[in-house]
Amino acid sequence: MQRYFIDQAYQPTVEVSGEAHHHMSRVMRMSVDDQVFLVFKDQTAVKAKITAIDSDKVVLEEIEKESLQRELPIQITIASGFPKGEKLELIVQKGTELGAHDFIAFPGESSVAKWDAKKQKKKQQRLNKIAQEAAEQSHRQALPVVNFASEKELIARFSEYDAVLIAYEESAKQGEQAQLVQTFQQLSAGQKLLAVFGPEGGLTPKEIESFQAAGAKLCGLGPRILRTETAPFYLLSTASFYYELQR
């Protein structure tokens, strides 16, 4: 069943226009009595049926609330140093499926990719579109957003989080295996985790130093060396396992 994120507060009867209207009426050729999932801004998710449809709007009525909790109990922000090519698209798509709360892309010191303001804006729009599609497809109840920040801005935000982890290749090489479990043990429902991943070339010692000075902890993600786009998948999957399957 199709799923739509609606940019309105929850109401049992709702009028939908714009893109969602277009998708229901034109792309899916839906008609009265067809059912969809709607997710409102406050994360209320309902099963709804179409009660009226015309060329401007669709009117839908709630059948029942979605009972299953689909959001990770802790909010995880994935911060990625600009990687090459289309890797950010892959991180945002898969990261959204795997439950990321939101994403921050930042220019790492060893990032090869350089995007000017215009290109960055276009990229951001594209990434937010990818996040929305992945959120619909994976039945999310919250819509992740993708923001861009400088490294200075990223560090300034550390204080908003209950924990900040740096996925560090050298930690993996040296067999650091305790930090991730410890962090999960410390964080409980409603708390916020920021996980920072370097670009392909890794984080520089200077970056590591300023992250640590701002309170971040270095963290290994198992004994194998993961590519920059694979490491966030590992972290998100393991958070789901710990908070959603083992609890």
Added chain:
Amino acid sequence: MQRYFIDQAYQPTVEVSGEAHHHMSRVMRMSVDDQVFLVFKDQTAVKAKITAIDSDKVVLEEIEKESLQRELPIQITIASGFPKGEKLELIVQKGTELGAHDFIAFPGESSVAKWDAKKQKKKQQRLNKIAQEAAEQSHRQALPVVNFASEKELIARFSEYDAVLIAYEESAKQGEQAQLVQTFQQLSAGQKLLAVFGPEGGLTPKEIESFQAAGAKLCGLGPRILRTETAPFYLLSTASFYYELQR
């Protein structure tokens, strides 16, 4: 440091020719005293240095054994119903980084992709090449292989495994959350797990039935609906977390 899988039994001094020789001498322009990692067929991994190099061969001598265990304690086979496009390449690349022991690709009933024998052989070569590159890059001590099988052949192999799990979208939708943890609890080091994933269209009720009749268990991978290529990453990451970080 570069890593090479050597198709020979372990020896402290070893002579290397063929592709690895080409890569060391031509691509990396290495010379005497340069160091590399070598992984032998029996999974012995050593740090070695070049003692001689000419146009036909490289001679290397062991410096020390690699101390860190980099292979998952249980062997996980990822069986994927032929997905569309380049998704199998993504599954094999990331699955290798995340520790898969090997891969089986099979034509699922709802697979759109159809490959004739010739195309399949080419695809298999390409996938094995991707697995090798990912194994070198992620510092694996075992080289995953990619095989193709019919569904009948796949089911016939179920008995070789200590457990067989079917990642099933309906299980996720219904909130099944116990089976994965239970399976990990039951399997101990050295045992073998086969995890079966359908193509984009999912597994058909008939397929599910024959898999279950052959002993497979249905399994949810958290409350979000994962794409066919994302689900194996979840399973492998959580196995690493359970066996390598929590133990």
